[in-house]
Amino acid sequence: MLHQPLSPDQPSTAIGPSPVPGTPAPHDERLGLHGAILQSLLARPARIPERWRAPGFARQVDLVRSHLRPLGNHSLLAQSYGREHFNGRPSHLAPPDPAGLLRRSATEVAYAMRWLELAGQQDHVPWPVIIGDR
Numbered sequence: 534m535l536h537q538p539l540s541p542d543q544p545s546t547a548i549g550p551s552p553v554p555g556t557p558a559p560h561d562e563r564l565g566l567h568g569a570i571l572q573s574l575l576a577r578p579a580r581i582p583e584r585w586r587a588p589g590f591a592r593q594v595d596l597v598r599s600h601l602r603p604l605g606n607h608s609l610l611a612q613s614y615g616r617e618h619f620n621g622r623p624s625h626l627a628p629p630d631p632a633g634l635l636r637r638s639a640t641e642v643a644y645a646m647r648w649l650e651l652a653g654q655q656d657h658v659p660w661p662v663i664i665g666d667r
Contacts (some may be wrong), residue, residue, distance in 0.1 A: 540660055560611040566634050567645035580635045590639050594660040597643035607651055614644050
């Protein structure tokens with residue numbers, strides 16, 4: 534699975550209740566933003582990063598997506614995203630450009646893709662089909 538066990542001295546990064554009722558949790562916001570960025574890039578094929586067409590990138594996206602498939606709602610997906618090791622770095626080390634992060638990471642793309650699938654904005658088809666390579 535994608536989840537790594539936490540050691541006793543490692544803080545949990547799983548999301549808890551939102552600080553203000555009715556507001557989204559931070560991971561929900563990030564995934565929503567990544568989903569919007571991904572949708573925008575997919576709508577304009579000329580803007581799709583070239584590395585997304587690489588067979589290794591496509592395999593990684595589809596592998597992570599297969600692990601995320603059982604997560605049936607945005608809340609579960611956000612909780613999983615919060616537990617990912619890549620997401621555990623301090624926010625001051627996170628790239629200021631979320632589109633840049635999405636362009637570099639197959640895992641981030643896979644999470645954004647699953648977010649769109651759960652919202653009914655994308656079908657579950659292989660990554661090369663989505664980007665028009667098949």
